[in-house]
Amino acid sequence: MKFGNLAWKKTALLFAAVLLLALFALPGTVRHASAAATAEASIVLDGQTINGAEPVIVNQTTMVPIRVVSEQLGYSVNWNQSEGRVTIGGEASPLVLTIGSATAGSASGNVQLEQAPFVRSSTTYVPLRFVGSQMGLGVKWEQASRTVYLQSPVPAPSVPTVPETPGTTTPTPVAPSNNASIDAISFSDNRLTISAGAAVTPKSSTLAGPDRIVVDLPNSAFGPGLLANGSLGLGKVGTLAVENSSLVKQVRYSLFSESPSTIRVVIDLNRAVGYNLYTEGNLIFVDLNDDGTAPPVGTDGKKVVVIDPGHGDHDSGGVGITGVKEKDMVLQVGLKVAALLKQEPNIDVIMTRSDDTFVALDDRAKIANDAGADVFLSIHGNKANTSSAVGTETYYADASRSKTLSDTIQKHVQAATGFRDRGSKQANYVVIRKTTMPGALVEIGFLSNSEEETLMMQEDFQQKVALAIVAGLKEYLGV
Structure with a gap:
């Protein structure tokens, strides 16, 4: 989720996403911090507790799981797996961070970290103070409740430049486009x-x-x-x-x-x-x-459904053990869903992407909001750092608005996959948090599990899942 002004957003998005990539792209060997860590703390971002997020203390340094923040934001990065290095942003002002290194590079020079980033128990951690300084967040650690409070910055109002004395010339500020x-x-x-x-x-x-x-x-x-x-x-x-x-x-x-x-x-x-x-x-x-x-679209009382195949272009999403890219699998399923919905006389369908292109998270939600859609569904494949993780799960952000939709999609899709039922649960993903209509995000199965990865790339299996999604949408919409 994006907070603050545009400049802050870009830095925050870029920085956060690289570490999400590190979480999913790192080799199977887990690197541990050099000292014992304590957990059982919580993170509150802009007044909202982030479920499933526990900071740890290493060498008296509070380490934050970047996975949580990056799932709230999301952007593209360049990951050099052989060197364990991630580059954030373009050539003009890159940030470079290396797993295991206490030095991060930025446009203004090297930044010394309190504790090197590391991966522990399938979670990537970075120093809390570094998160605050690089992302512009207000940071507060409350020892009594063992809570980390993160607060988005409030953009400062723009002040026009005025000559200090008569006769002096001052460059005229460039007006916003x-x-x-x-x-x-x-x-x-x-x-x-x-x-x-x-x-x-x-x-x-x-x-x-x-x-x-x-x-x-x-x-x-x-x-x-x-x-x-x-x-x-x-x-x-x-x-x-x-x-x-x-x-x-x-x-x-x-x-x-x-x-x-x-x-x-x-x-x-x-x-x-x-x-x-x-x-x-x-x-x-x-x-x-x-x-x-x-x-x-939406004429004559037709229900408007927005189908959102996750990721795209440079954002491959999760990569399976045989190299299957999440972006490809979910697009194939999404196109099958759209083709089936087109046959429904009482439904109009809009795709956030219909080929291998990238659409920012906010823009996916915006497409649905601008269309006045009745339902939004984002399609994904799961990934874990262990091949034993299996199952189908569906997420909603606002229980009062979207839980029924999530429950219905989960019921139909899990029955179609036959995978373990991981349930319908709450999460703060951008695309389902920022949509103003009922929205859900379905994780069909795990690309990191060889059996589920193989099935998810089979045409007949994808068609079966697509039929289940359409059945769930029709049941929810009552059409």
């Missing part, structure tokens, strides 16, 4: 979905030889999620592959103009087709269904 960020682009069910950070008035046209639909988004710029996929400066083109569509070859997007900043999205067609261009909140839809005569 008024461009709307384009955060995600996906195509599924013959419908292009564009998620913007603010309202955008799109302009469209058609071209022939070859046939294509052109959508210009004036006063817009690429957001961090799309920029994370590579350079998208003037003249650079991003491509969205489209499969299983008789109408569309691919989708291309680029910065068409810098003044005013304009994003252009092009749908390359197999043949000329009608389309319906419309907006809902900050979402932009280009619907090709029924030659462009299909009504907008």
